Amino acid sequence: MNSVTSKWWDWRVLPAGMRFFCEHYNQDYGNRPVLIAENGMALRRRFNNGRTSIRRDRVTRSQFLQIHVQEVMNLIKSDVPLIGYLHWSLFDNYEWGSFAPRFGLFPIDYMKGTDRLTEDHLGDTPSQTYAHLIADSRKELKVTEVAEATEGKIASHKGHKDFWDDH
Secondary structure: OOOOOOOHHHOOOOHHHHHHHHHHHHHHOOOOOEEEEEEOOOEEOOOOOOOOOOOOOOOOHHHHHHHHHHHHHHHHHOOOOEEEEEEOOOEOOOEOOEOOEEOOOEOEOOOOOOOEOOOOOOOOOHHHHHHHHHHHHHHHHOHHHHHHHHHHHHHOOOOOOOHHHHO
């Protein structure tokens, strides 16, 4: 049980869990579209940006993104009508009463202001990784084909607005 109840900066990375819940909600709630929201990974960092210990599993945010975007791609190719994936979060922010948990694709050095940075305190560049993953995914899926395939799944849900109409 210790691996499940660890501190937020050491929560286990389980992309298969994301797939499990997407499939579960889709099946149990009548094949409704699924939106993955607030999926991210915390890094521990002090307000003054002092370095702290790295994660026990040594996973970087870029690695987290790679394995989760791959799982999103697998979901899109399966029968789950996935309508989106939202990484948490765009910037480091005030979370749970502290600036210590860092979730942002763009890190912020609060001691120097609120400018977004491209590289975190570990030398990782998650915003660049995410941009490349999205571009590669669009090419792989040929976005128009995905929109057409998903349109039928979403349109069949009574009263549900078609996600692709706005995009």
